[in-house]
Amino acid sequence: MIQQVEVIVESENKLYLFSKRTLDIIASLIGLIMLSPLILVVGILIRIESKGPIIFSQKRIGLNGKKFQMYKFRSMVPNAEELKKKLLGQNEMSGPMFKMKEDPRITKIGRFIRKTSIDELPQLINVLKGEMSLVGPRPSLPKEVEKFEPWMMKRIEVKPGLTCYWQVSGRNNIDFEAWMQLDLDYVNDRNFLLDIKLIFKTFFVLFGDENAH
Structure with a gap:
């Protein structure tokens, strides 16, 4: 009986992964x-x-810890990484990640494309290449993953994504540990219908989202 259940679960997982990848490619x-x-403009x-x-x-860190190059529209000044060292004391995010609502490195057009999440559009290339999915935990930097607690590592057992629970649940208003827990909730809950639901929900929160920075 247990073996039959395992076979059914494995079959369902294969069907889900196939459906998810098909959706990723088409979308x-x-x-x-x-x-x-829009991308050209x-x-x-x-x-x-x-x-x-x-x-x-x-x-960034992808599925099972594999590194890949993630693409975004540049929303900051060219020397943003150098300036970051001087701003570390103003970090507003708990944990190993850096977030500032009024980050002085962000350009004028950068502020707009971040507000509307247009800066993430080049990641559709990552999705097409199979490095990311439409839905999944946001991809983390290698140095951030190095500081993860053991229970947080489960989030890299799935492909990182463009949107997730965190993306539609307040983003910068959520502290680091709550963010990680949301990612683990997705890993445990994920199914094709949930992915579709999160994709549609993302459209409603992207434009004019006051939490997007």
């Missing part, structure tokens, strides 16, 4: 095509406002 392709005019505005690359690429 990311459609998104990149339909949003290409944002790229031009970023270049006009400040010198430096349009796309910001950074190593």
Whole structure:
């Protein structure tokens, strides 16, 4: 009886993962095509406002600890990482992650694309490549994962995603441990219908979300 249950669960997991990957490929392709005019305009505005690359690429931790290059529209001044060292004392996020609501490194166009989460659109390429999924815990920096407590490591047993429980539940108003717990809740709860629900819910909170910084 136990073996039969294990076979059913494994079959359900394979079906879920296949359905999830199929959705990721179709949705990311459609998104990149339909949003290409917006992507072009944002790229031009970023270049006009400040010198430096349009796309910001950074190593993040993916499925089972594998590193990958995550893409975002650049929303900060080119020397943002150097300036970060001087701002560490003003970190408003508990735990190993750095967050500032009024971060002086953010450009004017950067503030807008962060507010609307447009800065995350290049991650559709990561989704298409299979490094990320539409839904999953947000990808962390290697140095952040190094400081995770053992119970937090379960969050890297799934692909990181564009949206998750944290993304639709207050974001910067949630402290680090609560954020990690939300990610673990998703890992335990995940199914195809939940993923669809979170994708639709994300659309309602993105534009004009006062918690997006």
